[in-house]
Amino acid sequence: MDTRHPQSLPDGSPLVRFADVTKSYGDLTVLDKLNLDIAQNEMVSIIGPSGSGKTTVLRVLMTLETINDGVIYVDGEPLTHMPSGAGLEVASESYLRQRRSKIGMVFQQFNLFPHMTALQNCIEAPMQVLGLSRDEAEERALDLLQMVGMDSKKDQHPTRLSGGQQQRVAIARALAMRPQVMLLDEVTSALDPEVIGEVLNVIRSLNSEHNLTMIMVTHQMGFAREISDRVCFFYEGKIAEQGSPEKLFEDPQNERTKQFLHAVLDAN
């Protein structure tokens, strides 16, 4: 039992809170006492050099990895831990299953189910996890597939879709669970340049029309700058600098940020 962290956060707290989160693999510390708050409806971009822990932030929040220290809170309640006596203990699998549905994730490699059609990909979880009937699930899925412009391909298997189309289906699949926060891990990195735009457009509309809370790891600096409320620059498992996109991209304070932005902008 651990009493360093509260059992719940007061009203008005951010939707997501990383409190002193540490993640290591053996001797390698990937997240180093990370503190990060994400407000309701906020769009936060995470940028930084390869290996700086960006993906890990999303993976621990999605509970794909366990953390070694600290606590992650979602919607006021702990996610990685559960109440025990006066403190917290590491969450059980059943506790995780209750809490995890508030979070959705879209992966760099899409990770669609290859043996299912686009529509089946989107109705499985709502039916099994949320208990929707097939009709309800299909109605919801068709709406979402239409939103991402994939309704005409609903009966295709992923192998017959382009990368951009697969990624749009993957976004619809995650949205079908109505998560409170969406995690996007370099969702355009595996795509051919000509289809990146169609995926970015979908994310744009999620942000502007649906006001979804999102955490987006990206290498698309232009897009991050255009769409984010806040940009976090990660360096060696810590947030080296964060702020509004204007501030971070135009007037970075940290030496590392400047170097990174120079290197990235030179490359483009």
Place this chain on the structure above:
Amino acid sequence: MEWRWDFTFEILPRMLWATGNTLLAAGIGYLIALVVGLILMLGQRTPYRIVNFIVREVVEFIRSTPLLVQLFFVFFVAPQFGIKLTAWTSAMLTIGLHFGTYLSEVYRGALEGVPKAQWEACRALNFSTAYTYRRVVLPQAFPIALPGMGNYLVGIFKDTPLLATIGVAELMHTANALGAETYRYLEPYTMVGFIFLIISLPAAMGLRRLEAAVAKAQGKVKH
């Protein structure tokens, strides 16, 4: 020695009856092997270290000794320790165990062939473990396992002549008996070979077709 068609037709009914027994032995043996393989695979995957270790050693032991030796052991040696089994029971038990160890490897390989990312997608969608297996992992592991499963079905079928040695009345045993009764060996053994051929070839072809059909049903082939 000349081929005698009248003799061929005379022994045909007995040979066909024996073919039935061969198919029955292969079929039952295969079903047992499928289940044993599943149990052994689960045993190797449990988090209990000691179970893991024992199952792995047993599998290793069974796989490093010949089927014929195991068959003799179960049928001739076990009775001396008070375990008396009929020829059929010994045969089914031995085939089930022997090929079960190979099938457990087929299953293991197939499960490992399903990318880790598929598990993570399921977790991100909050599937239960049972549902993850049922809807995502097993449907993807099945096509990977299918060629191996098919090969061992044919493999068991082709190993059934070994059962003649302990007196199971399958094809080989019947051919032996006919030879001993009539002193004619050409027709019985040729028929054995021929019968194996006309069953194995279409079976192998059918299996390829099944693999293609499963792949197609899962959207793997562009149609």
